[in-house]
Amino acid sequence: MSRPEHRADPGGETPALRASFLLCRRITARHAKSFHFASFALPAAKKDAACAIYAFCRRADDLIDEAGGGSVEEAVARLERLFDEAMGGRLDGVGPAFASTVTEYGIEKRWFLELMEGVRRDAGRVRVATWEELRDYCWHVASVVGRMMAPVFGLRDPAGWVHAEELGLAMQLTNIIRDVREDLERDRVYLPAEELARFGVSEAELGAAEPSPALVRLLRFQVDRARDYYRRSEAGIPLLAPDGSQFTVWLMRHVYAGILDEVERVGYAVGRGRVRTSTPRKLRLALRAWTDCRRHRA
Numbered sequence: 001m002s003r004p005e006h007r008a009d010p011g012g013e014t015p016a017l018r019a020s021f022l023l024c025r026r027i028t029a030r031h032a033k034s035f036h037f038a039s040f041a042l043p044a045a046k047k048d049a050a051c052a053i054y055a056f057c058r059r060a061d062d063l064i065d066e067a068g069g070g071s072v073e074e075a076v077a078r079l080e081r082l083f084d085e086a087m088g089g090r091l092d093g094v095g096p097a098f099a100s101t102v103t104e105y106g107i108e109k110r111w112f113l114e115l116m117e118g119v120r121r122d123a124g125r126v127r128v129a130t131w132e133e134l135r136d137y138c139w140h141v142a143s144v145v146g147r148m149m150a151p152v153f154g155l156r157d158p159a160g161w162v163h164a165e166e167l168g169l170a171m172q173l174t175n176i177i178r179d180v181r182e183d184l185e186r187d188r189v190y191l192p193a194e195e196l197a198r199f200g201v202s203e204a205e206l207g208a209a210e211p212s213p214a215l216v217r218l219l220r221f222q223v224d225r226a227r228d229y230y231r232r233s234e235a236g237i238p239l240l241a242p243d244g245s246q247f248t249v250w251l252m253r254h255v256y257a258g259i260l261d262e263v264e265r266v267g268y269a270v271g272r273g274r275v276r277t278s279t280p281r282k283l284r285l286a287l288r289a290w291t292d293c294r295r296h297r298a
Helices: 015-031 033-041 044-065 071-087 095-105 109-120 131-152 158-178 180-185 193-199 203-207 213-239 245-265 279-296
Strands: none
Touching: 015 033, 015 044, 015 095, 033 044, 033 245, 033 279, 044 071, 044 095, 044 109, 044 131, 071 095, 071 109, 095 131, 109 131, 131 158, 158 180, 158 213, 158 245, 180 203, 193 213, 203 213, 213 245, 213 279, 245 279
């Protein structure tokens, strides 16, 4: 069995490994624009590592999203083998960079297995009954990514783990709010059925270009919930390494939370399509992140 390539330092990597890291950077730049923007302050090796984790998670997610009809079961089975293939040197493309990153930072396999469980839940028609079920789904697909990234960002204090999970939860809730229409078109409704009923919102209303008063109230409730988790997560950021990692996570926190501001700005009309944070606004948020980073540094 071939072994994953490992680099003790960037200068010692092979051409194949370097190509894999560059591929991961391109995937991140294309599909994770907010993180790509926020990561400019990271040391190069840490940016490579973070992009490798993202690209692998993206590969797992794409297996389910691209599966059609009878191929879903095959995609789920492939998910179960993905981590071991990467670590055994049998996954091309993002595999070498991912395996090197897992080895270098000592990232535990169990977080990737939890992620796979979450991604499996996206297969086929999706409906969520309760907030508890949604929170568990978010933990599997987003909070565990926070746990994967924690060693890369230099988190050593276990007190910070819960805050990494809270930030992942806040970001996933933001995705769900922003992508209501896109998810509905894929027959996926992540907003809990019990909350739809409480606010008097039907599934058909979720895709409307002009939101009903009931839908506005529901989405305002979801936005407030996400913001609460962003605030909770802040306590963990000063526990990260002061090498650009703290600033990067502050910026991720503000840029992603900025999507909620955009949802409010358009009157919660998420049925019109995906809202985005403009580059000028991101630059203003970068200044805010820098101020927070200096004020809260441990």
